[in-house]
Amino acid sequence: MDIQLKRGLLDVCVLAAIKNEESYGYKMLKDMKPYLEMSESTLYTILKRLELSKLLTVRTAEHGGRLRKYYKITPAGLARIEDFKSEWREVMSIYRFVTKEDGACE
Amino acid sequence: MDIQLKRGLLDVCVLAAIKNEESYGYKMLKDMKPYLEMSESTLYTILKRLELSKLLTVRTAEHGGRLRKYYKITPAGLARIEDFKSEWREVMSIYRFVTKEDGACE
DNA sequence: TCTAATACTTCGTGATACGATGTATTACGC
DNA sequence: GCGTAATACATCGTATCACGAAGTATTAGA
Helix, strand or coil: CCHHHHHHHHHHHHHHHCCCCCEEHHHHHHHHCCCCCCCHHHHHHHHHHHHHCCCEEEEEEEECCEEEEEEEECHHHHHHHHHHHHHHHHHHHHHHHHHCCCCCCC | CCHHHHHHHHHHHHHHHCCCCCEEHHHHHHHHCCCCCCCHHHHHHHHHHHHHCCCEEEEEEEECCEEEEEEEECHHHHHHHHHHHHHHHHHHHHHHHHHCCCCCCC
16 A cells, blocks of 8 residues: 555554554564555664654563563553544545535536 | 545545546645645645646636646546545445454444 | 465565745735 | 735745664574
C-alpha cells in the first residue's frame, strides 16, 4: 500500500500488536503481516522510538540460549491507541470529502 | 491531527478539491480547511508534485489584475482517487486490528 | 556442511510537511 | 494617503522517518 498512507498506521499498529500481551520483534512482524507489512529495519526503528516516548517498555530475556527483547505496552501506549481512535473521526470525514460523488448538478 | 496520519491524505485531498472544477491554491486551502488544514508552503509543494506526476494540469490566468494559477485534475488524477478508495479496504482492516477489543477470553 | 529461519542492529538515502521569509497586488478603514 | 489585512504564490532549510542493504549471531534441518 501507499507509503504515505502507511505512515500514520505503523506506530499504532505496533502498539496494537502488544496491546494484550508482551511480544518480541520477530513475532510482531509475523502477527502484523496479514494487516500491514513492514521491513525489519522499520520495525526496530519504531520500537526504539516508542520506547523513547515511553509508550512501551523493554526487557531482555534469554530464550533458547539466545537473547530476545520483550516489549510491553505502557498506560501511555494504551492512551495513544485511544487518541488514534478519536482522530479517526477526522480521518473518516476527510475520506468522505475525497470520495463523495458530487457534482452540484448531479 | 497527527502529522503522520495526515500524510496519506494530503495529496488525495488536494486532488479531491479540484475533482469537480478547476480551482486555485488559495481557494483550495479554504475549501479543505473544514476537513484538513495544511500550510501554504505544503500546498504549493504538493501542487508542484502532482503536476510533475501529471495528476493535474496548470494554466495561468489573470484575475483582477493579478496572475492566478488554475489547477485542473487529469484522468490520471481521477484514477489516483479511485486507487485511494481501493486501498481504503486495507486501511480499514488495519483500523480494526488496532481497535478491536480482545482479550482471548472475552 | 550448507541453507534457512530466528533475532536484532546500524548506516545511508530519499521523500516530504512545515515554519520562516519574501514578493506583489488589492481592498478597506481611518 | 497610509497602515493593515487579505489575496496569491514561491523558496529555503530543517527535522522526521520508512526502507533497503548489509552485518552479527545462533539454532534447526536437510
